[in-house]
């Protein structure tokens with residue numbers, strides 16, 4: 059074997075192996091070694107590219123041999139092989155020639171060129187061809203083509219609008235009769251990797267793939283499929299290498315194969331299969347579409363709608379998926395029902411969908427009276443027929459957030475709003491777009507105070523997604539406003555402590571039967587909770603503002619004005635005495651300490667929140683309840699489930715969308731806008747089992763029961779009928795404290811939780827007797843899981859999380875990724891209870 063071949067075939071040796079499939083790969087490549095014709099494209103061995111449109115495809119392999127033999131005369135598998143299945147070159151070729159003839163005889167198609175002469179000395183390994191030819195339903199047939207003269211750019215000169223001709227022939231897909239069977243050697247291994255032909259779908263094991271596919275000049279195709287169009291359902295996998303190839307070839311060779319797969323002409327999208335506004339595209343239109351500054355991503359055959367004015371682009375019957383360059387001359391007029399909208403609101407003559415309507419509402423655009431809008435590429439909108447621009451959609455920050463969350467397109471910076479077009483005559487595929495992977499979407503939703511915003515912010519910090527200037531500014535104001543509410547709670551507490559003090563003194567006084575006047579003097583002297591009139595005035599004012607619910611209206615505007623008072627308050631002994639007793643103030647959230655400790659600094663006008671401050675702040679933004687971020691998982695040692703291939707793939711992108719309960723609308727009707735998410739993460743706080751809220755009619759409801767109700771609504775929402783669900787049981791740290799004081803059975807749904815607690819110190823923390831919080835968590839998880847299964851018939855995944863701990867959130871989100879991966883691979887992964895239990899255990 060040449061050193062070159064050694065370099066591209068990792069671990070290849072010349073040791074012969076026992077069976078047919080175990081042969082050294084060098085045999086497969088020997089034809090390349092002995093080839094001495096014109097230089098091949100790249101450094102790797104390959105079949106010489108030929109114009110497959112000019113010859114019957116069945117003879118492609120033979121043609122390869124033909125051309126090569128004219129240069130060297132020795133092309134072929136020259137190494138002697140003790141392969142009993144090896145067909146002699148001549149008999150193979152005869153077989154195929156017969157097939158071609160049969161194809162012609164049977165009138166399979168119109169053939170306008172003759173088969174090239176095939177010499178019996180052509181030693182190309184046609185074993186694959188033989189297999190293919192003999193496979194049921196796979197008789198090789200000549201292409202249904204006329205052979206035109208092709209221009210340099212690869213476009214036929216007489217291609218016309220009305221002639222949606224099949225330029226490259228199609229080939230029937232191999233029926234996947236027996237799963238896991240290698241198409242060539244018939245060896246069966248259900249779970250071992252296989253390489254799939256992008257044309258016929260035949261699968262090959264690692265031992266057969268090189269023989270069956272040769273040097274892959276058009277990517278991963280059986281040799282007999284070269285020159286045929288790819289199976290469109292496999293377009294998404296073009297250019298994406300596989301584990302199997304990574305195992306058997308070196309990087310350079312893989313790169314070359316992937317590049318050919320993406321860029322060779324026969325693999326390009328057939329224009330007439332792309333229908334825009336009811337009109338099949340011509341090749342020129344497809345070129346102009348794909349080479350415009352902002353082309354449709356991952357364009358596949360299908361029916362699309364295109365709004366030429368705004369640049370909105372989408373699949374027929376669906377909401378817009380992208381904003382492409384406007385004013386392209388493709389397709390007819392857009393139809394009103396193009397996106398199947400039912401809102402009675404029109405944008406550029408198209409009835410918009412509900413998510414779009416929601417986006418307009420968030421943008422503050424009034425949609426009462428079913429208006430017709432005219433929206434241009436730069437986002438300027440106006441009522442149809444009126445010469446007055448009301449504003450610009452894309453300038454509103456809120457719109458960007460909402461678009462992300464509702465999976466609506468938002469113009470990218472690179473898009474050309476003016477609609478200018480770059481002239482291009484090349485039929486080049488935008489490799490970058492083809493290479494881009496889809497985003498996996500996680501929807502994070504939960505009841506009040508469940509911790510969704512904490513988890514969302516934690517994810518931002520974890521995955522290095524910076525908080526934008528706007529977010530920082532918003533959160534800064536939020537923190538400052540919250541600070542005043544915490545101070546208000548302390549001041550209210552101070553009043554209470556002062557009152558308690560008087561009551562206590564009076565009680566003692568009564569007991570001692572002392573003179574009243576004497577006592578009050580004594581009390582005044584000793585009451586450490588009394589404050590100066592100046593601070594008392596501030597306290598009264600603040601409490602009044604809080605009671606009237608106007609805190610938001612006053613702060614952060616008044617922050618600067620009151621900052622000196624906060625400083626004064628902090629130095630005040632009375633206030634400090636109250637602060638020491640803050641644990642008795644139940645209204646004060648636990649997180650308040652984080653800010654109160656630095657109250658003076660935070661109340662200053664030039665305060666800049668740190669990431670920790672942002673994490674601990676209550677809320678994400680002060681405005682709407684939808685937040686969205688995109689991220690990738692960095693490689694992590696905690697990544698216990700994933701294979702190394704996936705860990706290092708930076709293209710795997712995820713989107714985390716957090717929605718507040720308040721934004722879901724009555725009966726969670728807005729949930730339907732998230733129908734395209736891949737995973738729903740429902741968040742429940744583990745600490746609410748003994749907490750109640752009172753509605754306006756005075757009816758008390760247990761918060762856990764309220765969460766359960768919300769969970770039922772989300773789980774049974776029609777938009778999520780087939781979605782994966784993870785239950786995030788959050789605030790595990792707080793449960794550990796609380797469960798020791800308050801029994802879980804405070805919530806009547808958990809009445810039958812009665813763990814036997816071992817008092818023996820040795821047993822207390824053993825595996826057989828896990829801590830109480832752990833058992834409570836498992837119990838709650840089982841309750842929700844049973845509920846979910848009874849409602850949906852599906853499995854619920856559960857994770858215990860402490861939102862304030864980065865590792866915990868990281869694990870939960872990686873668990874989400876893993877759930878999606880299981881789903882994707884459709885493994886027959888019957889997760890038994892033990893498996894789930896162990897996952898839960900590892901997430902706690």
Ligand SMILES: Nc1nc2c(ncn2[C@@H]2O[C@H](COP(=O)(O)OP(=O)(O)OP(=O)(O)O)[C@@H](O)[C@H]2O)c(=O)[nH]1
Pocket residue numbers: 504505506507508509510511512513647648649673674675676677718788789790791792859860861862863
């Ligand atoms: N100790 C502890 N506190 C948490 C945890 N998760 C969230 N919190 C706190 O619980 C409070 C509520 O959390 P949020 O993230 O604001 O909850 P939410 O889902 O956004 O709910 P709303 O505040 O109603 O919007 C905040 O004060 C958080 O800091 C946790 O795991 N442990």
Ligand SMILES: [Mg+2]
Pocket residue numbers: 507511512676677678
């Ligand atoms: Mg919150």
